[in-house]
Amino acid sequence: MCWRARRPTWRVSAVSKLPRICLLVGRNGSLSPSEAAAAAREVAEPVLLLDRAEVADFPALRIVAESVAESVIVDTSDPDEVSDCVALRRASAVATFVDAYCPVADEVNARVFGLTAPPGRWQKEVQRALLVRHGVTRVTGSLVSTPGELSAAVSRHGLPVVVKPARGTSSRDIWRLMDPFDLDNFQSSVRLDGRSALVVEPYLPDPVASRGPHRADYLSVELFVTTAATTAFITDRRPLAPPCRETGLIVPTTLDAAAQHAVLAKAGQARQALGLGPGTYHIEIKLTDGGPEIVEVNGRLGGYVHRLAWLGSGTDVGRAAIRTALDLPVSLTLDWRQHTAVLLLQAPVAAARIAAAPRGREIRRLPGVLAVDHVSPAGEPLDWRNGTEAACAKLWVGAADERELHRRLVGCVAWLGDEFDFRNASGRRVRDEEPAQARGHRA
Amino acid sequence: MTDIEIADLWAEILDIDEVEPDDDFFEIGGNSLLALDVVTAIAARCGVAVPLGEFFANRTPRTLAETMARLAAVSR
Numbered sequence: 290m291c292w293r294a295r296r297p298t299w300r301v302s303a304v305s306k307l308p309r310i311c312l313l314v315g316r317n318g319s320l321s322p323s324e325a326a327a328a329a330r331e332v333a334e335p336v337l338l339l340d341r342a343e344v345a346d347f348p349a350l351r352i353v354a355e356s357v358a359e360s361v362i363v364d365t366s367d368p369d370e371v372s373d374c375v376a377l378r379r380a381s382a383v384a385t386f387v388d389a390y391c392p393v394a395d396e397v398n399a400r401v402f403g404l405t406a407p408p409g410r411w412q413k414e415v416q417r418a419l420l421v422r423h424g425v426t427r428v429t430g431s432l433v434s435t436p437g438e439l440s441a442a443v444s445r446h447g448l449p450v451v452v453k454p455a456r457g458t459s460s461r462d463i464w465r466l467m468d469p470f471d472l473d474n475f476q477s478s479v480r481l482d483g484r485s486a487l488v489v490e491p492y493l494p495d496p497v498a499s500r501g502p503h504r505a506d507y508l509s510v511e512l513f514v515t516t517a518a519t520t521a522f523i524t525d526r527r528p529l530a531p532p533c534r535e536t537g538l539i540v541p542t543t544l545d546a547a548a549q550h551a552v553l554a555k556a557g558q559a560r561q562a563l564g565l566g567p568g569t570y571h572i573e574i575k576l577t578d579g580g581p582e583i584v585e586v587n588g589r590l591g592g593y594v595h596r597l598a599w600l601g602s603g604t605d606v607g608r609a610a611i612r613t614a615l616d617l618p619v620s621l622t623l624d625w626r627q628h629t630a631v632l633l634l635q636a637p638v639a640a641a642r643i644a645a646a647p648r649g650r651e652i653r654r655l656p657g658v659l660a661v662d663h664v665s666p667a668g669e670p671l672d673w674r675n676g677t678e679a680a681c682a683k684l685w686v687g688a689a690d691e692r693e694l695h696r697r698l699v700g701c702v703a704w705l706g707d708e709f710d711f712r713n714a715s716g717r718r719v720r721d722e723e724p725a726q727a728r729g730h731r732a
Numbered sequence: 733m734t735d736i737e738i739a740d741l742w743a744e745i746l747d748i749d750e751v752e753p754d755d756d757f758f759e760i761g762g763n764s765l766l767a768l769d770v771v772t773a774i775a776a777r778c779g780v781a782v783p784l785g786e787f788f789a790n791r792t793p794r795t796l797a798e799t800m801a802r803l804a805a806v807s808r
Contacts, residue, residue: 323767357788650748
């Protein structure tokens with residue numbers, strides 16, 4: 290099957306002479322509505338598409354969007370309505386920065402622009418089947434929704450396995466079942482009622498040689514695809530917090546040239562298998578002794594990457610993403626002027642509540658801290674199943690070299706571990722597990 | 733409002749010690765929703781309605797102060 294991924298000729302807006310692009314934006318996107326509009330400046334005339342239900346829940350979203358660009362409220366679960374909206378505005382392309390809107394972006398691309406792609410490619414189980422079919426991986430997944438199906442899947446794959454929601458994002462409710470004890474705990478904690486689907490996959494084996502205490506064995510590739518060329522860069526990750534919560538991203542990568550080549554080659558295979566046409570894609574990869582393995586592919590720029598690249602190199606990769614959606618040439622010269630990380634402080638798994646928390650201005654004074662985006666306040670309830678986005682603190686840290694960056698990150702984590710007072714369900718203080726973990730494992 | 737007063741307001745809203753006149757709001761911890769808080773506070777304190785779009789285009793205390801002066805002059 291050959292997927293049609295070449296974009297038709299531009300339509301140019303009569304007023305601005307720039308091509309018009311419809312951007313499906315939302316609260317949990319890798320670019321906010323204002324960042325997306327800024328990224329489009331001088332490249333395209335953006336029309337921001339906002340989901341009707343999300344705007345009802347968060348009216349400020351509409352206020353912000355309308356202040357920066359023409360904005361339209363649509364029902365993102367209705368491809369007909371979104372397609373009509375895009376066609377009516379004579380847009381040249383549609384793109385999104387929100388995971389949940391990748392399927393509707395595919396639908397619109399097919400209906401309005403005739404750009405076809407493998408159906409269901411953003412569904413975890415379909416995507417894995419496509420990757421297996423094209424020889425990109427031998428790792429299969431099973432869709433389960435009942436206790437019997439779970440048992441059968443675990444028997445088929447063998448422990449350890451990873452169990453995650455079929456439609457989940459941001460490491461929300463991801464379980465790593467290493468042994469029968471973990472399986473029992475999972476079965477007693479999660480009710481499989483036949484309605485919500487989970488994906489069970491074998492846990493990808495950890496490499497014998499880890500990347501040391503500061504870098505995880507998995508990383509991500511941002512792939513910028515146009516008809517003429519594909520450009521990419523790699524982002525390293527900090528070790529995961531149990532069971533599979535992210536604790537941060539780092540640029541530039543410290544992988545050697547041969548390893549980078551292998552990772553990018555694997556990303557290229559995924560691109561072929563999933564019919565990735567002009568656009569920007571986020572590919573998560575785990576390093577194993579058998580070579581790089583694809584964890585997941587997303588149809589949008591990765592989270593945090595936009596600001597990391599900006600702080601680290603002064604490059605607007607959001608602009609590059611807009612250009613790829615329009616199939617315009619992308620020149621991505623990431624000249625790293627500082628090593629940069631976003632640190633996501635995760636509470637211990639046992640933590641149920643925050644008894645005391647530091648203030649943002651205190652964190653801002655720590656060496657190397659460039660910005661503090663979020664600090665959870667005292668009194669806030671905690672549940673590790675809320676995933677990566679439930680991080681208690683989000684801060685950006687920079688340094689002139691890799692060694693200094695790690696020194697600063699270790700300092701921040703230690704200080705935050707002392708200042709945050711996490712309590713378990715019994716009210717007893719539980720300490721931050723994060724600095725103690727030696728290695729990061731992506732499922 | 734002067735750029736110093738705007739910087740103080742940002743420091744209050746972002747909960748940080750100090751903001752410089754050339755600091756970019758979005759690089760020191762600001763986001764779109766906090767920007768809404770800033771323009772609301774500016775309107776309450778000095779009666780100048782800064783459209784959010786102007787705020788996004790003038791992201792430092794210095795350029796925002798210049799924009800506010802221009803907006804105030806137009807409204808007189």
